[in-house]
Amino acid sequence: MIVADDAALFRAGIGRLLADAGFDVTAEVGDAAALLDAVERDPPDAVVVDIRMPPTRTTEGLDAARSLAERHPDVGVLVLSAYVEPHYAMQLVESGTSGTGYLLKERVADPGELTDAVRRVAAGGVVIDPGVVARLVGRARARNPLDALSEREREVLAMMAEGRSNQAICERLFLSPKTVEAYVHNVFTKLDLHQAADTNRRVLAVLAYLRA
Structure with a gap:
């Protein structure tokens, strides 16, 4: 180090x-x-x-x-x-x-x-950093697809953008793996993002969306 x-x-x-x-x-x-x-x-x-x-x-x-x-x-x-x-x-x-x-x-x-x-x-x-993610998630848009997300889905989206794995999200939000998987699926579906098993590709997909 x-x-x-x-x-x-x-x-x-x-x-x-x-x-x-x-x-x-x-x-x-x-x-x-x-x-x-x-x-x-x-x-x-x-x-x-x-x-x-x-x-x-x-x-x-x-x-x-x-x-x-x-x-x-x-x-x-x-x-x-x-x-x-x-x-x-x-x-x-x-x-x-x-x-x-x-x-x-x-x-x-x-x-x-x-x-x-x-x-x-x-x-x-x-x-x-969560501060960067919060700035991106909180940006105002004329038509903001994030409005379709529930409060919990927004929390999951933010943690995904920070690079958190599903297991880490489970631990942070005290949710079961199946529940987190369902939230992740909902986020990708509502935002029309392609799911990716690789954590880095998932983060990049989310960040690309938030920047748009």
């Missing part, structure tokens, strides 16, 4: 949280170039990288994620951001690369949220 953030205290804090959760943190670096060098020397299962780092503090972390997807596709990448920026999140996941995620820094206040996200991207999953 490698952590990249130009704020030394924040970087050290993330490293400590991950280490306490059982991750082997092999490096902590302060910029994207150092991150790429560290991965070249010893590819980890995953990296956690701030979206804005020196020298321009714009999209260095996002650019590094793209480079890693090309050069080290087996390395999961979790990008952290201080702001809800759906367009950056979409750029990250719409590449179709497995093991990618976008999480708000405020989630770090809950170590469980951070460690869960890291484990999911390390395993090849897609993670989208």
